[in-house]
Amino acid sequence: MGLKTSEKPLLERLKDSEKDVFMQKAVAKAQDAQWEKREGARDELGNWEQWRELGEQIRQHTIAYLPDYLEQFSDNVAKQGGKVFFAQTAQEAQDYVKRLIIEKQIKKVVKSKSMVTTEVDIDPMLLDLEGVNVMETDLAEFILQMDDWDEPSHIVFPSIHKNREQIRQVFEKKLGYKGDNEPVNLARCAREVMRKFFLEADMGITGCNFAVADSGIINLDTNEGNADLTISVPKTQVVLMGMERIVPTMKEAEVLDNLLARSAVGQTLTTYVTFAGKKAEDESDGPEDFHVVILDNGRSNALGTAFQSVLQCIRCGSCLNVCPVYRHIGGHGYGSIYPGPIGAVLSPVLGGYKQFGELPYASSLCGACTETCPVKIPLHELLIEHRRVMTNELGMQHGFDDFQMKVIGKGTSTPWMFKSAMTFAHAGSAPLSKKKNISVENMYDYGGYIDKGPGMVKGWTDVRDLPRPPKGSENFRSWYKNRQKAGDK
Structure with missing residues (x-):
C-alpha cells in the first residue's frame, strides 16, 4: 500500500465515494458524535486555547532543535542497550526490519496500530517473507487485515467505513465465526484469535506517539491494550517512528498526551x-x-519551508472529524494513507505534487481544521500555500484550466471588461439556464438556475444549483448606485 493507496485519478475515486452511501452516513455519524465528546473533554480541561498554545510551543521548539533531540534520544536508547537506525527512505526502513527478521529467524510478528508502518509498506514485505506470519492487533486494523488488507479510511478509526454486518461476514469467511453481529461478540472472536498469536510471537512491531529524548523511552497511547502486549510478550521489539515524533522530556509528553x-x-x-x-x-x-x-x-522536505508547521501534527484526527469534504468523500477518496486536511497538506510534502497535487484542491478552505487543531497547525493556510507553489513557482496549472484562469484574471482586473461581463451575464447565461420551482425567496428570481456550467464551473454545478445572474440593471452595483442617487435627492 505505502503512502499512495490508489492508482485511480481523483475524480474516479470521488465517484466511488459518492456511491458508498453507508460510508457517508457512518462518517457523518462519527463526526457528530466526536464533536460532542471532543468539545466536552476539552471544556473539562479548562483554558483550552492556552493548552493549544502550549502544545504549539512544544512542537515548534522540538522541530526547531530536531537534530539535537534526535541525537539525545538515540544516545539514551544506546545507553540502555537498544539500537537506533536512521532510515532516509521507506525502502531503508523496510530493509532494516527485513534483515533483522532473517537474522533472528523470526516466524511470528505482532503489530500494533501504526501509520508509519503502513507508510513504508511493512506488511507486504512481511507477507512476502517465506515462513513469516504477521497479525495486526488493533481491532480495526485486524478487521481490515481479515478483509484482504482493505485500506484504512481514518487516522484514528481505520475501519469506520464498515458496519457490523460487513464485519460479521468477514469474520465468518476468514475465521469461521458463527455468531451474530453484536460488537461485543465480534470483539471476543478477535480476542481469541489474537491472544494465541500474541503468546507465540517472537517479534513485536509498534509505532510511536512520542519518543522522550532525555530518557530514551517511547510513549504509546491505545484504548485496547494491544500495544502493551506487543511490547511485553515478544523477545524482539521494533519501533518505527517519524523523525518528528519526539519530545524533550516526560513533562512535554504529558501535555501532548x-x-x-x-x-x-x-x-x-x-x-x-x-x-x-x-x-x-x-x-x-x-x-x-x-x-x-x-x-x-520526505519529512525533511518541510524543514525550513512554509510547510514546516505540518510536522507539529500529533495524529489526533481532529481535523478529519470537522472537515466537510472528508464528511462527503471519506478517507479512500484522498488516495493516501493520510486522508483529510492533514493528509491534503502532508501527502504532497512526503510524496510530491506529481502523486498528490490534486489534494490541496480537495478543500472548501472553511478553516474548521485550523480552528480545531490542538497544536495550532494553520492547515487551510498551508493548503493555499500548496496551491500557490504549484501555480506560481512550478507552473503546474496548464491547458484549458490555465487559459480559463488567465481570462478570469484579465476580466476581473480590467474595469471595462468586468463591467461588460456584469451587464451581459444575464443574457449570456440564457442557453445554460433552466427553470425551477423553489421556496427560497429571491434565489431564482432571474430566470432559473444553471445546472450544466461550462469549464471550471462544471465542478460546482454538478453538485449545486447556480442561480442565473440578474440583469445588469438589477444587479447589486446598479441597485447601490440608484440608492445613492435617491439618498442625494
Whole structure:
C-alpha cells in the first residue's frame, strides 16, 4: 500500500465515494458524535486555547532543535542497550526490519496500530517473507487485515467505513465465526484469535506517539491494550517512528498526551498510556532486543519551508472529524494513507505534487481544521500555500484550466471588461439556464438556475444549483448606485 493507496485519478475515486452511501452516513455519524465528546473533554480541561498554545510551543521548539533531540534520544536508547537506525527512505526502513527478521529467524510478528508502518509498506514485505506470519492487533486494523488488507479510511478509526454486518461476514469467511453481529461478540472472536498469536510471537512491531529524548523511552497511547502486549510478550521489539515524533522530556509528553486523547477520541486520557524501552534487569517482561527505526521519508522536505508547521501534527484526527469534504468523500477518496486536511497538506510534502497535487484542491478552505487543531497547525493556510507553489513557482496549472484562469484574471482586473461581463451575464447565461420551482425567496428570481456550467464551473454545478445572474440593471452595483442617487435627492 505505502503512502499512495490508489492508482485511480481523483475524480474516479470521488465517484466511488459518492456511491458508498453507508460510508457517508457512518462518517457523518462519527463526526457528530466526536464533536460532542471532543468539545466536552476539552471544556473539562479548562483554558483550552492556552493548552493549544502550549502544545504549539512544544512542537515548534522540538522541530526547531530536531537534530539535537534526535541525537539525545538515540544516545539514551544506546545507553540502555537498544539500537537506533536512521532510515532516509521507506525502502531503508523496510530493509532494516527485513534483515533483522532473517537474522533472528523470526516466524511470528505482532503489530500494533501504526501509520508509519503502513507508510513504508511493512506488511507486504512481511507477507512476502517465506515462513513469516504477521497479525495486526488493533481491532480495526485486524478487521481490515481479515478483509484482504482493505485500506484504512481514518487516522484514528481505520475501519469506520464498515458496519457490523460487513464485519460479521468477514469474520465468518476468514475465521469461521458463527455468531451474530453484536460488537461485543465480534470483539471476543478477535480476542481469541489474537491472544494465541500474541503468546507465540517472537517479534513485536509498534509505532510511536512520542519518543522522550532525555530518557530514551517511547510513549504509546491505545484504548485496547494491544500495544502493551506487543511490547511485553515478544523477545524482539521494533519501533518505527517519524523523525518528528519526539519530545524533550516526560513533562512535554504529558501535555501532548492530554491534547491527543481529548482531540482524538474525546477522553480525559487514553485508556493505556505506556512508556517503554528495552527490558531492564529487574523487570519480568519486556523486549530483550530493542530497536528503533527513525524515518525521514520526505519529512525533511518541510524543514525550513512554509510547510514546516505540518510536522507539529500529533495524529489526533481532529481535523478529519470537522472537515466537510472528508464528511462527503471519506478517507479512500484522498488516495493516501493520510486522508483529510492533514493528509491534503502532508501527502504532497512526503510524496510530491506529481502523486498528490490534486489534494490541496480537495478543500472548501472553511478553516474548521485550523480552528480545531490542538497544536495550532494553520492547515487551510498551508493548503493555499500548496496551491500557490504549484501555480506560481512550478507552473503546474496548464491547458484549458490555465487559459480559463488567465481570462478570469484579465476580466476581473480590467474595469471595462468586468463591467461588460456584469451587464451581459444575464443574457449570456440564457442557453445554460433552466427553470425551477423553489421556496427560497429571491434565489431564482432571474430566470432559473444553471445546472450544466461550462469549464471550471462544471465542478460546482454538478453538485449545486447556480442561480442565473440578474440583469445588469438589477444587479447589486446598479441597485447601490440608484440608492445613492435617491439618498442625494
